[in-house]
Structures are given as structure tokens and as C-alpha cells.
Amino acid sequence: MAQSCIHCQAELPARSRFCSLCGGMQWPIDFKDLARLxxxxxxxxxxxxxxxxxxxxxKAVDLGQEDGFRLRYLEERLLQLAYWIEQQDPSQQEELRAISEEIDWQFRTWAEAYFLQEGREQLPQALPQSLQSYQQMQRGESCNLRTLIANYLQSDKLPYAHSWQAIDWPKKLKTAGRKFFSALGQEELLFFLDPSMRQLGRRGFILTPKGLYWRQSMSQGRSARFSLQAELQLKKQILYINGQVFDIQAELNLNLYFLFKRLALLA
Known part of the structure; x- marks a missing residue:
């Protein structure tokens, strides 16, 4: 049985997670059943x-017992989100979209909170504690994207991150534009890292407000737009973005996974 997108009303296959037209996530929630919200x-x-x-x-994500993460953190926020939704009118298309976007935002924040707290031992490396500063950020709140990227990637610990003040910066950027940064001159550059020994700008990755551009050694340039529809997977600490390999360093791969998902909500 087909279903309709809760954002744009496009017809979708049954049990769709995302809308193929607008990209909106489809939550299995009956917003009319407030008692069970x-x-x-x-x-x-x-x-x-x-x-x-x-x-x-x-292998699995254990959200803990009732006296752990679920009680101390999750239960209160579930009630707060349910109360906020009750004040909206899901019969109105714009408000329904706002509800879905709020759920997207809160679930992402809660997931980060879990892996910063009780779930940190499940990850191969600990997440940067600087992510704690974004736990209170609200949907729609403005933030400095360069600072956010620096906090998620711990750029102060990355020896290959390029400086905007470097004398050879324009030359490296021009080279990157030829090799993999197809949006050169069209999108604002927020971050550029080239892990090669010579650091000529021929490979590495670049972040803009709209997406990620990268090139591995001996491969062609690749890109991915920040979108909730993007498929991200970590396999043996290698990151796959829409099936394409992104592999620079295990800790960086993990941090970029979380950064990409946050930027997808901000795009």
C-alpha cells in the first residue's frame, strides 16, 4: 500500500523512510493520538x-536500563518534545513539516548525547567532548559553521588542515578545483584538509555549507550534498558515503560521520 509524504504529500512506496521528492524523513507516528505520543x-x-x-x-545499541540514560536524559526530553508537538497543528502542512524537522533535530541531538555518555564505549574511538557545547543548540539557531566543523573534527589536532593565511593557499585551492573541488568559485569554502606528504591540493577533502568534496589517492574526485537522504556507513572504521569510500584516518572518519549528519540538518 502506498503512503503520502508528510511534508509534500508526494506518493511513496509503503514503509518509505524518506521522500524521494523532497527528502523529508517519514516518522511512524500518529500525531492525532496525543495520549500515546x-x-x-x-x-x-x-x-x-x-x-x-x-x-x-x-552489533547493537543498548540504550541502558530505566535508571540509566533512558531515565536521566531521554524520558524528560521525550515529554518535552511531545508537549511541543501538542501545541502544533499537524493538519497544516507547514506545521507538520516543522514537527518532522524538530523530531529530526532532537533525535540527532539525543543520539550524540548517548554516544557522548553511556554509549561512548561502544564506539571505536571517543567523540570529541567539544560536541557537548551543541547539545543545547535549538533548531533554527544560527551558529558559526567553521567553529562547528573545527569542534567536530578537532582540527587543532590535524596536522594537514590548510591555513587561509598560507602563502601558497591560492595555488593549492586552484589545484583542488581542477582535481576534485567542482564547486570552486560557487560555494563558500569552510574547511580544507590534504593528508598527502607534499600537500599540493591534489587530494584530501573540502567542506562547504552545501556539501563534501573529496579525492582519495589514485581515484577520481567525489562529492556528496548534505542531505538526510545521504547514506553513511562505517565498515571496519572506513566511512562510506552513498556507497563511495572516504578514508583518511579512523578517528577522522568517525568524527566526519557525526559532522555530516549535523550539517545535513543545518543545510
Whole structure:
């Protein structure tokens, strides 16, 4: 049986996770059943986390017992989100879209909180504690993207991140434009890292407000737009973005996974 997108009303195959037209996530929630809304949100978040675990290459995601993460962090926020949704009118298309975007935002924040707290031992490396500063950020709140990227990637610990003040910066950027940065001159450059020994700008990766551009050694340039539809998976600590390999360093691959998902919400 077909279903309709909760954002744009496009007809979708049954059990679709995303809309093929607008990219909106489809939540299995009946917004008219307000009495069960907190329980529905909990069930949807548990499904979200199971998918997150699969994408991260984990055997399972254990959200803890009732006296752990679920009680101290999750339960209160589920009630807050349910109360906020109750104040909206899901029969109005714009408000329904806002509800879905708020769920997207909150679930992403809760997932990060889990892996910063009780779930940190499930990851191959610990996430940067600087991510804690984004736990209170609200949907629609402005932020400095360069600072956000620096915090997620711990750029101060990356020896190959290029400086905007370097004398040879324009030459390296021009080379990157020829090799893999197809949006040169069209999109604002936020971050550029070239892990090669000579650092000529022939490979590495570049972040803009709209997407990620990268080139591995002996391969062609690749790119991915920041979108909730993008498929990210970590396999043996190698990151796959829409099936394309991104592999610079294990810790960086993991941090970029979380950064990409945050930027997809901000795009």
C-alpha cells in the first residue's frame, strides 16, 4: 500500500523512510493520538538508534536500563518534545513539516548525547567532548559553521588542515578545483584538509555549507550534498558515503560521520 509524504504529500512506496521528492524523513507516528505520543516518540527513537547502530557498524545499541540514560536524559526530553508537538497543528502542512524537522533535530541531538555518555564505549574511538557545547543548540539557531566543523573534527589536532593565511593557499585551492573541488568559485569554502606528504591540493577533502568534496589517492574526485537522504556507513572504521569510500584516518572518519549528519540538518 502506498503512503503520502508528510511534508509534500508526494506518493511513496509503503514503509518509505524518506521522500524521494523532497527528502523529508517519514516518522511512524500518529500525531492525532496525543495520549500515546510520548510512547510513539520513544518507539521511533529506538528505531532511529537501531539504524544508527547499523550505520556505525555496531552489533547493537543498548540504550541502558530505566535508571540509566533512558531515565536521566531521554524520558524528560521525550515529554518535552511531545508537549511541543501538542501545541502544533499537524493538519497544516507547514506545521507538520516543522514537527518532522524538530523530531529530526532532537533525535540527532539525543543520539550524540548517548554516544557522548553511556554509549561512548561502544564506539571505536571517543567523540570529541567539544560536541557537548551543541547539545543545547535549538533548531533554527544560527551558529558559526567553521567553529562547528573545527569542534567536530578537532582540527587543532590535524596536522594537514590548510591555513587561509598560507602563502601558497591560492595555488593549492586552484589545484583542488581542477582535481576534485567542482564547486570552486560557487560555494563558500569552510574547511580544507590534504593528508598527502607534499600537500599540493591534489587530494584530501573540502567542506562547504552545501556539501563534501573529496579525492582519495589514485581515484577520481567525489562529492556528496548534505542531505538526510545521504547514506553513511562505517565498515571496519572506513566511512562510506552513498556507497563511495572516504578514508583518511579512523578517528577522522568517525568524527566526519557525526559532522555530516549535523550539517545535513543545518543545510
Amino acid at each position: 510520548p510512547q510513539q516518540l520513544k518507539g521511533a527513537f529506538f528505531l532511529y538508534m537501531q539504524q544508527e547502530g547499523r550505520d556505525l557498524g555496531l
